[in-house]
């Protein structure tokens with residue numbers, strides 16, 4: 001079965017509720033007739049409620065950029081004395097469907113690990129959320145020639161103990177760290193090579209059918225001008241878009257490229 005392209009906007013630490021409403025109000029009519037690709041926007045926590053209202057009944061799904069939980073007594077912490085944190089249940093109750101996990105900025109600045117992401121993936125499934133699991137190498141790692149090993153370690157670590165039927169529903173975002181927010185994009189060939197490797201790792205972790213079902217987004221300076229050639233690659237199933245997702249026309253153009261790929 002062909003995988004359906006999925007384009008998600010990672011708004012990062014941008015957009016007050018008012019700015020978020022303006023952005024999504026502008027986006028909605030641009031993409032209203034798209035029915036051959038999935039679309040999500042991932043605002044910061046404080047703008048989730050404002051966006052949820054405006055996308056109700058539309059083809060735009062809601063995502064978050066992180067969650068907090070711990071494994072406890074065979075379940076997951078959903079509330080308690082964790083000042084400043086947001087639980088999976090809180091997101092679920094706010095109409096969130098998708099959660100970005102293990103973004104490189106969280107790994108780099110907030111100490112996020114594959115083991116932590118693994119716990120969060122499990123908590124997503126326990127709560128009825130779906131994860132977008134981010135992996136990717138730094139420039140030093142690429143220059144050392146260890147990109148495939150790094151990404152393989154990340155995928156194996158994040159997916160430890162996840163059953164195949166759940167894994168099939170997850171999305172992976174391959175985001176080379178050196179391409180994020182830098183204007184420097186992986187070439188379609190560079191990206192395809194890593195995407196194919198990730199799918200091979202998934203085949204060995206699960207089975208071929210599961211690996212074929214998992215959508216792998218590319219992320220890292222994807223823009224209207226380079227989206228089509230990236231999305232034309234066999235194993236690239238959409239995009240996780242940062243900067244270009246903050247402009248409704250640019251984001252819509254990428255979504256259209258995904259719908260037509």
Ligand code: PGA
Pocket residue numbers: 010175179180181182183219220221222240241242243244
């Ligand atoms: P970028 O960010 O599109 O601004 O490079 C992508 C991401 O970090 O998800």
